[in-house]
Amino acid sequence: MGGHPDFLITVPTRGDGRDPGRGDRGDWRPGARRPLPSLVTDPRPGAFGPFDHLAQIGRAAEIAALGGALVPFDPAGEESLVVAAGLLRQSRHLRVVAGFHPGVATPVYAAKFSASLQRFTGDRLGWQLDVDLDPAVARSQGDHLRGADRYxxxxxxxxxxxxxxHEEGYTYEGRFYQVLAGGFQPPNSGLPFPRVHLTGTSPEALALSARHADVHLFTPDQDVQAGIEELAALAEAQGRRVGYGLRIPVLARDDDDEAWDEARRLWVLTGGEEAGLPDPDPRTRLWPGFARISGDGSGSSGLVGSYETVAAGIRGYLGQGVTTFVLEARPAIEETYRLGERLLxxxxxEIEHAH
Incomplete structure (x- = not known):
């Protein structure tokens, strides 16, 4: 089953730049910043703040006509909800998905600030709930729930x-939350609820998405087709339909050789031995080297090649029913323009038919 693709870009909240190891853009690692030559005068000290770089990424995504941006939850990075709010306010059309974990606030408070953001930004906010955090990360966030209790x-x-x-006078009595005669009144009522993005392939994760997700995001390292089939059956039993997405790193250039030259440069730049550059999987053509060249150790396998090669890989997932593609590419500003101008x-x- 095919579909119409919707493309989002991932916003890095822990530094960015041409050299992944430095990550000094956005004032994230001031000590790594390259000093300007003595002959150059910089009139901007104090005038170009850490958000300005992130704002440029959002602007690039909007100009390049991507559908939106994902600001992932990263406990070691900038606060995703704050970044998302800033990106929404400085753009006109960009949809922004903010990642956070359920322990960050009560659901009433999360709904309240989201209602204000919807009002202020024309209903362009989405949520991505990160439920199953690494236990050490969860504890560092003050969250000590484990296992199935998280779901x-x-x-x-x-x-x-x-x-x-949605309901004025709402009352709820549960294990984790209790609300008595709550609910929003105008002007905070009657707004579209943020589109909910969820992840994971465990039975608990798929069951949660069947009940609540608008979009379920997979990664290329997971069995996407099996996950879609299982989730579709679970959602149908709930009388719902869920959209399917993929969060995937990409490195695209004019031809395959140029793309692999850049992959090799980044591999060596981040400490890899040139002779140890891994080959793509011969079956899926996915390259496992993105975890190294991401700069922060994150990232699944992804696609490397010409724009046509990367597009062919994406079309393979379209054929499985995936329609939302959250692309990861660095340096974010330059790559966002490249993808918008050459890949989209x-x-x-397909995009024109969708509209």
């Missing part, structure tokens, strides 16, 4: 958030 809490979180959003036109007919 039980996320279920209640989304239930309560939707309840107070290869899907012009």
């Amino acid at each position: 039980a809490r996320a279920d209640e979180f989304l239930t309560v958030a939707r309840g107070v959003w 036109p290869l899907f012009a007919k």
Whole structure:
């Protein structure tokens, strides 16, 4: 089953730049910043703040006609909800998905600030709930729930958030949350609820998405087709339909050789031995080297090649039913323009048909 692709870009919240190891853009690592030559005078000290770089990424995404941006939850990075709010306010059309974990706030408070953001930005906010955090990360965030309880809490979180959003006088009594005669009044009522993005392939994760997700995001390292089939059956039993997405790193250039030359340069730049450059999987053509060249150790396998090669890989997932593609590419500003100008036109007919 095919579909019409929707492309988003991932916004780095822990530094960015041409050299992944430095990550000094956005004032993230001031000590790594390259000093200007003595003959250059910089009139901007104090005038170009750490958000300005992130704002440029959002502007690039909007100019390049991508559908939106994902600001992932990263406990070691900038606060995703703050970044998302800034990107929404400085753009006109960009949809922004903010990643956060359910322990960050009560569902009533999360719904309230989201209602204000929807009002201020023309209903362009989305949510991505990160439920199953690494236990050490969760504890560092003051969250000590483990195992299935995390998904039980996320279920209640989304239930309560939707309840107070849509019902005046809403009451709920659960294991984790209790609300008595809550709910929003005008002008915070009657707004579209943020589109909910969820992840994971465990039975608990798929069951949660079947009940609550608008879009379920997979990664290329997961069995996407099996996950889609299982989730589709679960959602149908709930009387719902869920959209399917993929969060995937990409490195695209004019031809395959140029793309692999850049992959090799980044591999060596981040400490890899040139002779140890891994080959792509012969079956899927996915390259496992993105975890190294991402600069922060994150990232799944992804696509490397010409724009046509990357487009062919994406079309393979379209054929499986995936329609939302959250692309990861660095340095973010330059790569966002590249992808918008060279990759998206290869899907012009599909995108035009969708509208």
